[in-house]
Amino acid sequence: MNNRSQNGFSFLKYALILFYVVFLIIPLCIMLSNIKNADIKETFTSISFINALRNSIFSSVIATSVSVLLSLTAALCLRRTDIKIKNVFLTVFTLPMLLPSVSHAFGLILLFGSNGILTRLLHITGNIYGFYGVVGALVLYSFPLGTLMFYDVLRYEDYTQYESASVLGISKTRQFISITLPFLKKPLLTVFFAVFTMTFTDYGVPLMIGSKYITLPVIMYNEVIGMLDFAKGSVIALILLLPSLLLFFINKRNVTDNLPLMRKGVKVSSSLGTRALSYSFCIIVSVVISLIMLSFIYVSFIVKYPQNTSFTLDNFKSILGVGRIKYLFHSLVISFFTAVMGTVMAFFSSYITTRTRIKNSSILHYITVSTIAVPGVVLGLAYAFSFKQTPIYGTLFILIAVNTVHFIASPYLMISSSLRKLNENIENVGLTLGVSRLRIIKDVLFPLSLITVIEMFTYFFVNTMVTVSAVSFLTSSANMVLSLMINQFRAQLLLESAAAISFIIFCINILLKIVFVLFKKAIKRKGYLSVI
Amino acid sequence: MSHKLEVKKLYKTFDDKKILNNINFYIDQGEFVSVLGPSGCGKTTLLRIIIGLEKADEGTVTVDGTDVTSFSPSKRKMGIVFQNYALFENMTVLRNVEYALLCAKKGKKQAREISMALIEQMHLSDKINKYPSELSGGQAQRVAIARTLALSPEIILFDEPLSALDVSTRLEMRSELKELQASLKTTILYVTHDQEEAVALSDRVMVMSEGVIRAIDTPYNIVNCQTDEFVNEFVKKNIQIKAESLKRFIN
Numbered sequence: 156m157n158n159r160s161q162n163g164f165s166f167l168k169y170a171l172i173l174f175y176v177v178f179l180i181i182p183l184c185i186m187l188s189n190i191k192n193a194d195i196k197e198t199f200t201s202i203s204f205i206n207a208l209r210n211s212i213f214s215s216v217i218a219t220s221v222s223v224l225l226s227l228t229a230a231l232c233l234r235r236t237d238i239k240i241k242n243v244f245l246t247v248f249t250l251p252m253l254l255p256s257v258s259h260a261f262g263l264i265l266l267f268g269s270n271g272i273l274t275r276l277l278h279i280t281g282n283i284y285g286f287y288g289v290v291g292a293l294v295l296y297s298f299p300l301g302t303l304m305f306y307d308v309l310r311y312e313d314y315t316q317y318e319s320a321s322v323l324g325i326s327k328t329r330q331f332i333s334i335t336l337p338f339l340k341k342p343l344l345t346v347f348f349a350v351f352t353m354t355f356t357d358y359g360v361p362l363m364i365g366s367k368y369i370t371l372p373v374i375m376y377n378e379v380i381g382m383l384d385f386a387k388g389s390v391i392a393l394i395l396l397l398p399s400l401l402l403f404f405i406n407k408r409n410v411t412d413n414l415p416l417m418r419k420g421v422k423v424s425s426s427l428g429t430r431a432l433s434y435s436f437c438i439i440v441s442v443v444i445s446l447i448m449l450s451f452i453y454v455s456f457i458v459k460y461p462q463n464t465s466f467t468l469d470n471f472k473s474i475l476g477v478g479r480i481k482y483l484f485h486s487l488v489i490s491f492f493t494a495v496m497g498t499v500m501a502f503f504s505s506y507i508t509t510r511t512r513i514k515n516s517s518i519l520h521y522i523t524v525s526t527i528a529v530p531g532v533v534l535g536l537a538y539a540f541s542f543k544q545t546p547i548y549g550t551l552f553i554l555i556a557v558n559t560v561h562f563i564a565s566p567y568l569m570i571s572s573s574l575r576k577l578n579e580n581i582e583n584v585g586l587t588l589g590v591s592r593l594r595i596i597k598d599v600l601f602p603l604s605l606i607t608v609i610e611m612f613t614y615f616f617v618n619t620m621v622t623v624s625a626v627s628f629l630t631s632s633a634n635m636v637l638s639l640m641i642n643q644f645r646a647q648l649l650l651e652s653a654a655a656i657s658f659i660i661f662c663i664n665i666l667l668k669i670v671f672v673l674f675k676k677a678i679k680r681k682g683y684l685s686v687i
Numbered sequence: 688m689s690h691k692l693e694v695k696k697l698y699k700t701f702d703d704k705k706i707l708n709n710i711n712f713y714i715d716q717g718e719f720v721s722v723l724g725p726s727g728c729g730k731t732t733l734l735r736i737i738i739g740l741e742k743a744d745e746g747t748v749t750v751d752g753t754d755v756t757s758f759s760p761s762k763r764k765m766g767i768v769f770q771n772y773a774l775f776e777n778m779t780v781l782r783n784v785e786y787a788l789l790c791a792k793k794g795k796k797q798a799r800e801i802s803m804a805l806i807e808q809m810h811l812s813d814k815i816n817k818y819p820s821e822l823s824g825g826q827a828q829r830v831a832i833a834r835t836l837a838l839s840p841e842i843i844l845f846d847e848p849l850s851a852l853d854v855s856t857r858l859e860m861r862s863e864l865k866e867l868q869a870s871l872k873t874t875i876l877y878v879t880h881d882q883e884e885a886v887a888l889s890d891r892v893m894v895m896s897e898g899v900i901r902a903i904d905t906p907y908n909i910v911n912c913q914t915d916e917f918v919n920e921f922v923k924k925n926i927q928i929k930a931e932s933l934k935r936f937i938n
Contacts, residue, residue, distance in 0.1 A: 580773035583740050588787035588838060589761030598786070602777040681777075 160592045161513065168507050168519050171500060175522045178556050182537035183529065186389050189540065194386040204374060208394070211370040214286060215355040218293035222350050223343070225294065226301025229440060232433040234309040235335075236425040245306070247441040250448060252299040253664035255621040255638040258657040260292035260363035261645060262447035265454055265654065270461050272450055288364035293354040295447065298440075300353060301346050308342040327426075348402035356395045356530035359623045363642055371395060372532050372624070379536060379628060389540070392533040403528035451661070454654035470655035474640075483659065486620055486637040489551055493558040494615035500559065501567040501611055502604075506596065509574045510582065527564035531625030534561050539628040549631045557629060558619045566611035573607040574600065606675055613671050617664045689752030691716040691874045692737070692842055697746030699732055699898075706732050708898040710746070714842075714876060719868055720903075721877045721885035724895035725921065730878045733895075734844050737876065738765050750842065766840035770847040772831040774819040780806065781815040784833045791838060805833040825856040832867070845877040849884060861887060882925045886910060894918045 198204050229248055233241050251259060266273045267283040274283075283291070312335070320330045354360075358372030365373060371391050379388040425433070455471070457464045475483065501523075507513055508520040538557050542548045547556075577600060585595040601608070623638050630639060637656055644653035690713035697710035706729045714720045722730045735741035737748055739760035747756045748763075755763045775783050784805055788798035806815055809829035819827055828848055835843060845864075849857045865888060868875055879885050885892045886906040893903040894917070902909060902918045910926060913919050 577776075578771055578773045580769045580771065581775070583760075583767075584769070584773045584775075584834075586740065587738060587760045587765070587767050588790065588834075589759075590787065590790045594790065599775045599777060 161511075164507055164511055164592075165513050167503055168513055168516055171504055171507075172519055172522060174500070175526075175560070178538075178560050179522070179526060179529070179534075182534070182541040186392060186533075186537040186540045189386055190389045190393060191386065194390050198387050198390040203369065204371075204391075207369045207371050207374045210286075210361075210368055211355055211372075214289045214293065214361075214368075214370060215351055218290045218297065218354045219347060219351040221290070222294045222297045222301050222354070223347050225440070226298055226346070226350075227305050227339070227343070228436055229298075229302045230305030230309055232437055233306060235423060236429055236433040237423045238425075238430055238433045238437065244437045244441060245302075247444055248302050249299040250444055250661075250665075251295055253617060253621065253661050253668070254657055255623050255641060255660065256292070256296045256357050256359035257363045257623055257638070257641045257645075258451070258621075258660070259295040259447065260288065260360045261641060261653060261657060262295070262450050263288055263292050264364055264645075265450040265460075265650070266446060272453070272460075273446075275461065284364055284366035285368040288366075289361050289368055289370070292360040292364055293357065295444070296357065296360060297350045297353050301350050304346045304349065305339075305342065308339070312338055344405060345402075348398065348405055352399045352402050352530065355398055356532055357624065358532055358627070359642070363645065375532065375536070376627065379539070385536075385540060388536055392536050395530050396528070396533050399528040399530055403525060448661070451654045451657045454651055455658040457651060460650060470651045471659070473649075473652055474655055474659065479640075482635050482637050482640055485551060485554075485634055486660075487663070489554045489558065489634075489636060490616045490619040492551075492555045493562070493619040494612045496555060497559040497563055497566060497615040498608060498611045501563055502570055502601075502608065504563075505567055505571040505574055506600070509571050510579075510600075523567045524564055526560055529561070531557075531561050531622060532627070535625045535628040542629075548629070549633050551634050553629050554626050554634055554636065557625050558615070558622060561622070561625045562615055562618050566614050569611055569614075570604060570607050573604045577603055605678060609671055609674060613667055616667055620660055620664055689749070690714060691718070691751060692876065693749045694733075694737065695747045695749070697733070697736065697748075698744045699729070699736060699741070700744055705898050707736070707743070710898075710900060712893060712900060712903055714874055716874055717868075717872045719865075719875045719877065719888060719890045721879055721889040721892045722895060723879055723882060723885040723892055723922070725880060728895045729898040730880075730895050731846055734767070734846050734876065734878050738767050738844055739763055764841040765844060766835035766838065766842075767844040767846065768828070768831045768835050768848050770850060772819075772827050772848075774827060774830055774834070776819050779816050779818055780811055780822070780830050783819070783830055784837050787834060787837050801837060802833075805836055809833045823856070824852045825860055828852070828860060829863075836871070840873070842874045842876065845875065847879055848877075849879070850881070857884075864888060882922045886922075886926065892922075894922060896921070 229244075232238065233245055238244075263283055265271060267279065267288075268274065269282075271279075271283070273279060316334050317330055320334060325333070356372055358370070358376050361368065361370040361373045362376065371394060375388050375391040375395070378384040378391070454460050456466055456468070458467045458469070473479070504519055504523050508516045508523075534557055538553060539548075542553055547553045581599055582592055582595050585592065585599075590598075621638055623642075626636055627639060630636060637660060641653045641656050644650070644656065693713040695711055697707050698705075699707040710733060712720075722733065724730050732741060736743045739748075739755070739758060743756070747754050749755065750764055775786065778786060781802055784802040785798050788801055789795070793801070803812075803815075806812055809832060811826060811829055811833070814822060814826060814830075819830065822830065831848075832843075849860055852860060861884065864875075867873075877885070877888060886909070889906055891903055892906050892909045894901045894909065894915075896917050901915050902913055904912075909918065909922055911923075913923065
């Protein structure tokens with residue numbers, strides 16, 4: 156690398172590190188430095204806290220166990236059996252990702268609440284509010300993540316060991332127990348902790364459907380927003396941080412372990428019985444997810460459920476009407492700029508750490524990756540502590556910053572994997588031909604990783620559209636976003652408007668996904684992408 | 688008269704390990720010199736230092752008597768063909784060759800003319816609109832050579848360019864390389880670990896081991912008149928073994 160470009164990228168590295176110092180490290184330090192022994196003692200002796208801690212652990216463990224089991228089954232059905240329309244099933248399985256967590260809880264209320272659609276239709280007795288509702292909604296919320304993680308892992312399993320086992324006459328069941336399950340041991344642990352962290356730190360679901368079943372994030376939210384007790388909030392934030400940190404270190408160890416070499420992808424052939432079971436499973440899961448989606452759509456278009464089920468567009472008019480349309484506008488602006496800023500930051504961070512030999516670039520790598528260990532609700536509280544007295548508090552910028560930091564780790568890892576696959580001498584060829592690194596990035600590396608870049612953009616956009624945890628402590632009427640209005644409307648018993656918001660968010664996200672798929676197809680038609 | 692390329696007292700250390708230890712040699716205009724040695728002997732590092740992708744701890748590199756040690760790679764009048772070619776996968780064959788010329792501010796028309804001539808010379812005229820992923824190993828290598836030649840380098844460096852090819856393509860490419868050098872009269876420094884390849888292609892062969900030059904001589908002398916134990920072991924025996932295998936195969 157010549158001196159000019161070395162200096163340029165070195166400067167960029169420091170600028171990125173400075174961003175993390177200001178928007179990650181300092182806020183966390185400020186928040187944690189506010190914790191005093193007395194606060195810890197007071198928090199840990201409070202009965203409500205002990206109950207909430209117990210509820211959080213219990214509901215998260217149950218929800219995680221169910222979710223991991225279901226997502227593993229789903230991934231096995233899609234990767235290890237030769238059922239048809241796998242893409243359709245995968246799309247349906249991942250649809251819940253396009254909705255905020257509150258919407259899943261809200262969907263369950265619409266279906267199984269006191270006046271729920273299915274409650275009335277099937278004359279179901281019992282109560283969805285509380286533990287069962289929380290677990291159900293958390294399963295729904297975390298199921299797509301688990302499925303995608305297992306789906307990805309199963310792609311890299313080596314088929315030659317199955318061939319050897321078949322030659323030795325080992326039965327399929329035995330192969331599953333002695334080959335597949337040991338292969339899945341580490342990923343299982345990673346997925347379990349990822350899902351656990353997700354469910355343990357989510358406050359949208361218990362807030363919406365928990366009723367008297369209070370969990371830690373809800374207490375934290377109530378203490379900070381309701382009682383303005385930031386100290387107690389910080390103690391809870393610290394507890395919420397622990398499983399994420401554990402996950403981070405487990406993952407770090409897993410990543411450094413050598414991955415088994417995949418000589419041959421697994422060939423799929425399954426018996427009629429396995430196929431029938433897989434179809435049944437996939438269809439049942441798809442129906443459940445679709446029912447939740449359909450419940451939003453249905454309730455969005457009626458006057459008042461269940462009293463007046465006539466068709467209306469008034470719910471959308473009330474959201475998109477004067478005075479409220481700005482919340483949609485805020486959501487779109489924040490999501491768009493988070494996507495732009497996050498994608499650019501992740502791309503250049505990854506470029507510096509994977510394709511240059513700039514000194515100490517590993518610091519940038521570790522900081523970027525470590526953001527995954529900070530739950531959104533903790534980051535949001537840390538920002539509230541640190542930026543409350545600054546001009547950026549209450550602006551759209553603070554929400555863009557918090558979302559960028561909150562979501563950057565996964566896109567960074569995505570683009571790093573993509574850039575690492577590209578020939579390591581591309582820039583060297585450029586240097587010998589007298590072409591600058593920036594021009595090589597623009598003309599070669601960027602086009603070659605375009606699909607990943609678009610995927611990163613979509614990831615940032617969709618997640619920012621649906622997030623409630625990272626932004627809940629940082630919004631006022633000046634920067635309120637759409638996802639936070641779902642609970643507000645529900646609290647005002649405006650279920651139809653709340654459903655309409657979920658529907659709007661879903662439509663925007665699905666539209667973006669469709670554009671992405673079309674774009675990907677258009678790029679693939681160019682021919683050169685077979686190498687990526 | 689100065690040599691086309693001269694390397695003097697070159698030293699390089701990585702993590703306290705001596706990679707290059709007092710390397711001295713020269714190449715004259717139009718000469719084809721191979722650097723032969725086992726993996727990890729420092730030959731690729733030597734190549735990278737010569738073209739300027741790596742900095743030496745000590746020593747100089749001169750081209751036509753001019754010290755280019757501090758020059759950037761593009762100012763050294765050299766081109767390089769990498770082991771895995773490093774073609775721009777998002778560009779067609781024509782665009783791969785044309786790219787450097789356009790970046791060097793050559794006019795579009797001139798860039799196109801030069802590129803087309805080089806593509807024709809490399810027998811790739813029917814592939815101009817193909818992407819690298821649609822080419823065979825031999826064709827991809829020809830594109831890499833054409834791209835390197837586009838800026839008319841006076842010295843071309845090859846970093847094990849044939850190692851990724853199958854046997855028949857490798858033999859074919861060997862003779863093409865030789866023909867190319869004869870027609871262009873370019874100076875070539877060629878890194879390989881294949882004894883047969885070095886002997887078949889070169890005017891002189893330089894044998895390296897553990898960062899040190901063990902011998903520089905004509906292929907005949909390297910194979911037949913060496914007293915150095917490593918050279919005898921690494922070159923002569925290997926070539927004899929290959930000849931024996933070939934003989935057995937023919938019989």
